[in-house]
Amino acid sequence: MSKMFVLSDCDNIVHQYLSELRDVEIQKDRTRFRKNLERIGGILAYELSKDLHFISKSIQTPIEVTKGKVLDEQPLLICVLRAAMPFFQGFLDVFDKADCGFVGAYRQEKENRIDIEFLYQATPDISDREVILIDPMLATGKSIVSTVSNLLKIGAPKSLHIVGVIAAPEGIEHISSQIEIPHKIWVGTIDKALNEKSYIVPGLGDAGDLAFGPKL
Numbered sequence: 107m108s109k110m111f112v113l114s115d116c117d118n119i120v121h122q123y124l125s126e127l128r129d130v131e132i133q134k135d136r137t138r139f140r141k142n143l144e145r146i147g148g149i150l151a152y153e154l155s156k157d158l159h160f161i162s163k164s165i166q167t168p169i170e171v172t173k174g175k176v177l178d179e180q181p182l183l184i185c186v187l188r189a190a191m192p193f194f195q196g197f198l199d200v201f202d203k204a205d206c207g208f209v210g211a212y213r214q215e216k217e218n219r220i221d222i223e224f225l226y227q228a229t230p231d232i233s234d235r236e237v238i239l240i241d242p243m244l245a246t247g248k249s250i251v252s253t254v255s256n257l258l259k260i261g262a263p264k265s266l267h268i269v270g271v272i273a274a275p276e277g278i279e280h281i282s283s284q285i286e287i288p289h290k291i292w293v294g295t296i297d298k299a300l301n302e303k304s305y306i307v308p309g310l311g312d313a314g315d316l317a318f319g320p321k322l
């Protein structure tokens with residue numbers, strides 16, 4: 107079973123950003139759509155930072171030497187192209203010294219089934235790293251499972267964090283049952299279910315198309 111953190115479990119500003127992301131009128135403004143994904147990325151990154159390890163460091167201020175804390179090691183951010191790019195940017199603003207990797211995965215509907223085309227992987231070695239896997243929509247969970255199985259071919263991370271904006275219960279279940287290494291899922295919110303096209307209900311539609319326009 108995955109460990110879970112859900113931002114919408116208490117009242118906070120993320121509810122407003124989620125409402126705007128879902129609203130068909132506000133979605134017409136692509137800049138705002140991308141900005142809201144980025145903002146939620148920053149907030150989730152802050153929450154996730156509480157799970158990371160910090161060490162003390164002496165700091166020379168202009169007045170005296172004091173003690174501060176810094177991240178013990180930088181996380182490795184992995185962005186699932188293409189819809190994750192604005193959400194990923196929110197993480198990169200917070201973890202601004204992080205190494206980054208990119209994978210290209212997209213869904214294809216085949217005979218009422220979703221298959222994942224995994225075409226591109228440009229990542230550093232993930233061995234013994236704090237890996238944060240970034241994708242805004244966890245629908246069937248197949249893109250995440252396919253990405254993790256490809257990443258595990260190059261090494262075993264120290265810890266694996268999977269982050270999303272909106273998840274479907276079916277996706278969480280699939281990720282939990284298929285990913286055998288310890289991991290934690292961090293999301294903005296969990297919606298009702300998937301529809302017959304494997305879109306999240308109520309969801310927000312197609313995140314990649316809304317951020318960047320339709321693709322062939």
Ligand SMILES: O=P(O)(O)OC[C@H]1O[C@H](OP(=O)(O)OP(=O)(O)O)[C@H](O)[C@@H]1O
Binds near residue numbers: 188214247304
């Ligand atoms: O959990 P799943 O059922 O795998 O669905 C989630 C995937 O769908 C979206 O990508 P999409 O395939 O639409 O590609 P895109 O990023 O190019 O729009 C999204 O960004 C996830 O990667």
Ligand SMILES: O=c1cc[nH]c(=O)[nH]1
Binds near residue numbers: 189245306311314
């Ligand atoms: O609801 C969904 C499912 C997959 N990808 C999206 O962008 N939205």
Ligand SMILES: [Mg+2]
Binds near residue numbers: 312
């Ligand atoms: Mg898409």
